[in-house]
Amino acid sequence: MKLTKIKFNINKSIYRGGEIIFLVFLIFLLISGVSFSTGKSWQDTASKTLGKNKGSIIILDMHSGKILAVVNPRIAFTESFPPGSLFKIITGCALLESQGFNPSGKITCRNYFALGTRKFTCNTPGGHGNVDFIKALAVSCSVYFYSKGQRLDGREILSIASSFGLGKKSGIDYRGESPGVLKKPGNKEQFTLMLAGEGGTCMITPLHAALMVSIIAGRGKFSFRAGKKIHEYKIKVRKKTIALLLEGMRQSVKKGTSKGASVEGLEIAGKTGTSEDERFPGETHAWFAGFAPFDKPEIAVVIFLEDGGHGFEAAGFAKKIFKFYRDKNK
């Protein structure tokens, strides 16, 4: 008899304990409900946006410097790819900082640039016509960067790329983070390919792309919260340089190659990239890196589609994330 009674009491107290735990859990849900669901939705939106496509998406919070969402972190942090025209942000920065460069000066793009016996082509049949710096960035005119870039030397470009965090690890708390590749081009041909982000002299992870665009969004600086540590990025360039890069990226979304990312009621800036997958001839990676709102950036977004086509297609993926941001802030 005695034994049964004890057993009954224990059961009753376990039951009461369960009740209390449940109540505490309910209160916790009520208090933390808002922030809990916000965090989850960013990740959900990013996952749904990528869907079954191979690649990665990163969303950074421009205020806290934290990663709001990352899809396929392994690809985002440990694998590096040629950046294609995303690298025009670096080449553009080097051009704008070089002595005597005039951003209003125009070239005529007839869709190819000849160097010796080799022809480097642009992305549109017939060419872009007359192109100045802002238009070159907006429509991603490689001929402009091939020809204007000949005045630069490789070291200036590498030093600017390095100040954007390329070629080194960010220090994020993730095993096997890739530093990417940043090396001196061996000859004029390799140098010309580098100007447009091809040829393997520069390889970046999607995280590098996110840092690069966040630094532009932050008007030259960004504090990246990589786990417990904060990494400060600051590029030493003139205000005018940042202003022109920003304008080129704004025009890219307004009427250039990034147009697919545009969302009504939100001002976005960005840059697309298409780069060859050297492992599979004919296959191309698609990139988009951008941010919003233009004046006071809150989020930076990177879309990377492995063997996923062209940059303008990646911009279309980013549209879904910018739409989510706009609707959340209505």
Ligand SMILES: [Zn+2]
């Ligand atoms: Zn062109």
